Structures are given as structure tokens and as C-alpha cells.
Amino acid sequence: MDIPWVFYLVRFIDIALALVVAGLAVWAFVDCLTKAPVQFQRAFKRTKGFWLALTGGSLAFTVFTLLLRPSLFVLLIAGTAVGVYLADVRPAVGLESKGPNSW
Template identity: 40%
Template sequence: MGLITFYVFLGLALVGFAIEAWALVDAVRRPAHSFVTAEKRTKVFWVSLTAVGALIGYLAIPGFSVFGVRIGFGLPWLFTLLAVLPGAIYLADVKPEVIRYLRRPGPSTGRW
């Protein structure tokens, strides 16, 4: 594999991993009742799915070393594409619906 091709694949894999990590952190931060109220399965389901996607996405980063520490393992490129799907689905479909059902402060009390 040429050097330019390696860096292109590395960049795409890192962007994919960033999307997966963003989805995982966001799913962890949301309250569980919002998922059920929005009819988007459960929080445990989405946290588990995005965690598996992030793990596979990390393992699919092309292998390279930084200061002697190996990063990524270089699973086949198909794994990178498959790992991004749960995170992308969560961010595009689930997150907007879950946000709609968060409890908002009442107008008179200002409390949750």
C-alpha cells in the first residue's frame, strides 16, 4: 500500500472512530427514560451498540506507532464501514428524537 493511500485510509478511519466515540459519549449522557419515551429501544441497547461499534472502529484503524505505542490493528476496511453505521444511525435518527423528549424546566419553578 502506498504512503498516500495509507494516510487517506488512516484519516477516514480516524474520522469514523471520532463519529463512533461521539455517538457513544452522547448515548451515555442521555437519560434512560428519554429513549423509551421516544420509542427508540432502550439506553442499554444504544450504549451497547455504539460501544461495540467504537471498539471495532478502533481495531480497524490502520496500525501505526506513536512514540513506541502501537495504535490500531488494521482490520479489513469493511470493518471500518460497518463500525460507523451504529454511530451514524444513532446521531442521525435516535439522538434528535431523544432530545425532543428530555424533561424541560417548568415555567413557574425553573426546576427539573
């Protein structure tokens, strides 16, 4: 029994997932670039350089993987690192940018 459409479906899902992770990585990297280093210290998070390296590395690995062949393992690692930044660090650092008396 020949079912080549399954391979095309799996390839399409891998590419779609890689594009989503790449988009999130671009968003996280650009957001991290716009923040001041002191905001990370005030929020008691790792340094700006650490998060730039982590989000930039995730972006680089995702794009590199997308150009060759999407690897689910690499995408899960990159997506987790970017997700931690977007879900935990970005809100904490964003609160520090508004100042102590703003709501």
C-alpha cells in the same frame, strides 16, 4: 513501473477515515451515556443499553482496527451504526429531554 506513493496514499486515506469514524463513535457513545433510559422509551427507540452496546462496540472495533490495519469493511459497518444513532436516535431522544411544553 514502480509507484509506491499510491500505497502510502491509500494507507493515509484509510487511517484518516478510521480517525473520523472513531471521533464520531466517541461522540455518539458519550452522548448516549448522558441520556436517561426513559428518554429512549418516550421517543419509541430501542433501549439505552442497546445503543450503548452498539456505539461502544463500534468504537471498540474502530480503535482495534486502527491499531492493527484499517479495514474498510469494518469501518463502514461501524460508521453506519454510529450514523444511525447520530442521525435518527439522537434528535428524537433530544426532543424528549426538553419536555412537552418547550420549543
